[in-house]
């Protein structure tokens with residue numbers, strides 16, 4: 251057993267040796283090399299990103315990435331990070347929000363004050379997300395918007411700005427190009443809200459004349475190929491389409507087919523919900539590239555101030571918080587969407603003649619597409635989609651009847667879904683067409699039209715109710731009360747031809 255004096259001797263020798271070593275290290279090894287060795291030792295023993303006090307230096311940098319970037323609309327970096335972060339959720343994240351959104355996959359997000367730690371090129375980066383209320387005069391009803399916060403050590407600032415954030419943007423671009431789930435945006439409280447675009451329509455399933463279909467596809471392809479051309483001639487890289495046709499002829503289906511073909515997101519702009527020019531500009535600015543902006547029923551959706559009365563009506567505009575036609579035109583011309591690329595704008599209407607010609611000129615609406623009642627070719631496509639048949643002996647009488655009648659593809663589609671047996675369903679469809687030919691069964695079309703377009707409009711609904719009342723209360727000289735329904739039908743037709751050309 252060594253004596254106590256021997257222990258003291260050994261301790262004194264060791265501490266002297268340590269002091270000498272420390273002095274030698276301080277003198278011969280530069281500070282930067284020493285701190286590098288220390289950081290390597292720390293990461294070896296404690297692991298990276300443990301969140302220990304040692305990780306958190308005083309020179310912590312914090313970047314905030316708001317959802318909306320005031321001068322440039324929606325913050326694309328925010329969207330890219332939101333898409334990137336779920337892949338970085340680890341077992342260290344204990345509070346998670348889970349749900350199934352657009353895709354079929356279960357999506358995860360961190361809940362509340364939680365944070366996600368990412369490691370890029372040996373740099374520890376900490377992300378968190380919080381809500382911040384924005385009271386903007388442009389969007390008085392704006393919902394709370396969110397902000398992402400990124401913290402890292404000051405010494406990595408350059409790498410984060412030059413490599414890490416561009417890396418996230420690139421990942422986002424790649425995912426966006428090859429993504430399966432497109433987004434459908436609608437405006438709620440002035441802010442675009444997205445959901446998955448799950449409508450399965452494609453150019454194969456839309457029933458329309460092959461020549462028209464090919465013309466649209468050619469136009470879309472040419473548009474995509476001409477990036478440098480648009481740049482050369484100094485035009486915004488956008489294309490406008492006007493879809494005209496009665497309800498149920500496939501305007502919405504065609505828009506979805508275009509989106510699915512181009513892999514573009516769809517922004518559905520309800521003009522009745524736009525409060526002012528500024529609101530309209532902001533909405534358009536906040537749409538992303540590679541997208542289709544849809545304005546449905548342009549003829550009846552808006553009470554756009556006429557350009558001629560615009561100056562004199564400033565007070566009026568302000569009072570009703572509406573936007574002006576010239577603002578809409580300017581927005582379409584790309585003035586407010588500087589730097590925007592690969593934009594498609596689609597207007598739909600049932601009354602082309604009621605639209606201001608300024609909206610229709612080439613450069614704004616480059617291609618006018620008329621969607622018609624179901625043709626023989628259209629019927630073939632629907633029969634192939636719904637019944638999986640390409641030919642059938644009953645096609646011949648159906649073709650003959652379709653040539654004479656005006657039936658929308660929506661009604662045909664509905665009829666073809668009534669039975670699983672092809673023979674039964676086609677026979678019933680012939681019966682339906684024959685009844686229609688004799689004028690006895692227009693009620694389905696009528697019901698569809700009332701549902702789709704009449705009921706949402708107050709003025710026309712009141713006229714319609716008056717019509718029903720008149721037709722169902724027989725006049726004094728009308729002896730036969732059973733004539734009422736027939737008269738109703740006749741009056742309905744008259745009403746339709748007077749008030750609308752869409753039916």
Ligand SMILES: Nc1ncnc2c1ncn2[C@@H]1O[C@H](COP(=O)(O)OP(=O)(O)OP(=O)(O)O)[C@@H](O)[C@H]1O
Pocket residue numbers: 455456457458495496497498499500501502503504658659660661663702
């Ligand atoms: N051309 C078509 N090709 C294939 N399906 C169609 C076509 N037109 C209508 N349909 C069918 O009818 C339904 C309604 O069609 P869609 O909403 O595309 O018509 P729309 O012209 O936009 O009508 P609305 O003006 O009432 O909105 C669709 O879900 C689709 O199943």
